[in-house]
Amino acid sequence: MDQDRRPRNKLAAEMSSVIYGGGVKNFSGPSVVGSRSGINSALRFGCGIVALHGPVVSIAKSSALDSVAPMNNPSSKKILFCGPAGALGLALVLLGGGCAGPKPPATHTRVQVDSALKPWSNLKFNDDPNNFQFVVVSDRTGGARPGVFEDGVRKINLLQPEFVMSVGDLIQGGTRDRHNINTQWVEFRSFVDQLQMPFFFVPGNHDINNEVMADEWLKRFGKSYYHFIYRDVLFLCLNTEDPPPTRMSTAQRDYVARALAENPKVRWTLVFMHKPLWDYEEDTGWREIEALLKGRQHTVIAGHRHSYTKFERNDQSYIVLASTGGSSKLRGRAFGEFDQVGWITMTDHGPILANLYLDGIWDENIRTEKMAEVMRGALEGKAVAFERMFTNAMFRGSASFSGATTQLRLANAADIPMKFSARLHSTDQVHVKPAQVERVLPPHSTTTVAVALETPAPIKVSELSLVSADWSISYDIPKVPPVEITGKHVW
Structure with a gap:
């Protein structure tokens, strides 16, 4: 077709x-x-x-x-x-x-069912040729966490968008040393050069935070603000550090005015910039640009804050993305803190944004036959066993507890090593030794660990506070990410 x-x-x-x-x-x-x-x-x-x-x-x-x-x-x-x-x-x-x-016209479908009943809802395929998909990445730096952005690049290649947009903070910056700046850009280019589609650069405050870095940007990319049209959609890529900090120059505002004036009938306008200037009280030059956008369908996408928030202004969506590797407490949706890429489908009715968590994008090897075999013993509860110390009758009666030693049994039924880690938590009443256990079990092996529970004085079992242990087992399987299972035991 x-x-x-x-x-x-x-x-x-x-x-x-x-x-x-x-x-x-x-x-x-x-x-x-x-x-x-x-x-x-x-x-x-x-x-x-x-x-x-x-x-x-x-x-x-x-x-x-x-x-x-x-x-x-x-x-x-x-x-x-x-x-x-x-x-x-x-x-x-x-x-x-x-x-x-x-090419000759292609037939969308060739189906033949003799009965009036059909095993499908309809044949109106969602294949509008005017629609297209692209990805937008957010801040990599401002406290880059190694490996996250690189993982994002691999996962973008799985999604196969037509191109990738950015909203700045691509390198750490913070220097006037040209050799250092060059080293940082070489590193970043080594990441994006792995993409199987075009990547469009937008500067952030970590990319341009002094005149030397601004000059280095221009040497590499020619422009710090620009625009393009793709499938009748205007993409405006702006510089919120013109000049640093947090400004848009008169020249940039004039440029935007010309670009908008010469493209009045595009079906949508998408604005990409680093700082969400609409949420700043000081005069940054954004108000003039926002006034130019009024009356046309548009969406603005920014980064900088490492915390996702959607705003609505002038009946349009203004979006601040979370992070793609930049510093984050990763407290989840309620805080807007997660590593993401934005998957955008452009339609005649505007962009449809799907926020994709990076840890929710996997290839076909998310779970292989080998992984299933390795994990079988652990999933069946045979890998970790804590010896029982108390019975229900002891809690109902007047039995007292003055300390004891129990056993932790570990079993690795897999044909690769198993890593075990546990933290054992003491209370005011019971002290647990050891406080931490680390073991690596060879293939097809078992071991036991003695765990002592001590009390300063005898105490009724029914009055004991809960003693617990948090544990994990993991396997390093070739060609797939490490596999881990976690659990909790309460005595």
Whole structure:
């Protein structure tokens, strides 16, 4: 089935997409739809608008457009650079539907059921060609927790969005040392270069918090604010550190005004920025931009606070994302504290945001046959056994307790080592020794641990406070994340 079923003339008319910062210029040069030879012709003529059959983004020629754009490595086969001498243009062509010209219409479904009853609700497939999906990531830094953002990158590749947006705080920053800044950017690029789709950079206060870091940003990405149009949706990527701290310059506000004025009829406008300036009392320059947005359908997405909150302003959604690896107490939904990516489906009625917890995204190996085999003994309650010390009759009677030694039995039925860890909690009445137990059991082995419960004086069993232990067992299984089971025992 063609990935875009719109008529070719309509598709060509929509190919006015731009990615640049510093001014928008209309282009009246040749446009080409269809084959690679057509693209080559467009390159010879200076590449105005290049469009291929299928889902396409094209970039209009502009003398204000640098050859550097705030997106990840453009060396992919899906990226095409073009432009006349003296005025480099950058054209991004997503080869979604191939380039051999139009394909014959594809049949959506081929079903035949003889009875009037059908084993489905309806055949109105949710496949609007105008819809598209992308991911937005939030703060990686401001106290980066190692491995979280990298895990997010792997999981984004599982989701297979068309591209990835960001809202800043990509590196830790906090320095004027150019070598240090470069080292941090090299590290971050090593993460995003693992993505199988484009990544669009938006600066945060950790990325640009002094003039040296601002200069290093421009050296790498060319622009600190820019916009592009994809499938008739305007993406505004803004800089809330222009200049630091927490400002939007007059030049940036003028740029936004021009971008909005020259794109009045897009079906939606999406704004990405780091700090949620609408929630600041001081004058940051945002009020002027927000006034320009009034009267058009738009959504604003920010980060910075590492705590998710949805606002409603001017009958529109303004969203502050949680974190994607930045510092967080991870206290959950009630506090808005969790590691996430935002999965956005763009429709004619606006964006639909699904907030995905990173620890809720897994590949097909979430549980394998090997894992099931390894965990069988633990899941059946055979791996950890605490010896019983008290009977119900003892609690009902007048029996007293003056201390005892009990046994903790551990059994590993798996063919790989089992790690066991426990914390044993004393009370004012009963002191437990040892307070902590750590063991690694070889495959197919058992062991026992003596646990002493001591009291300073005899006490009636019925008056004893509860003594407990929290424990966990884990296995390191090749090619899958560590597997852990936790439990609690009360004497």
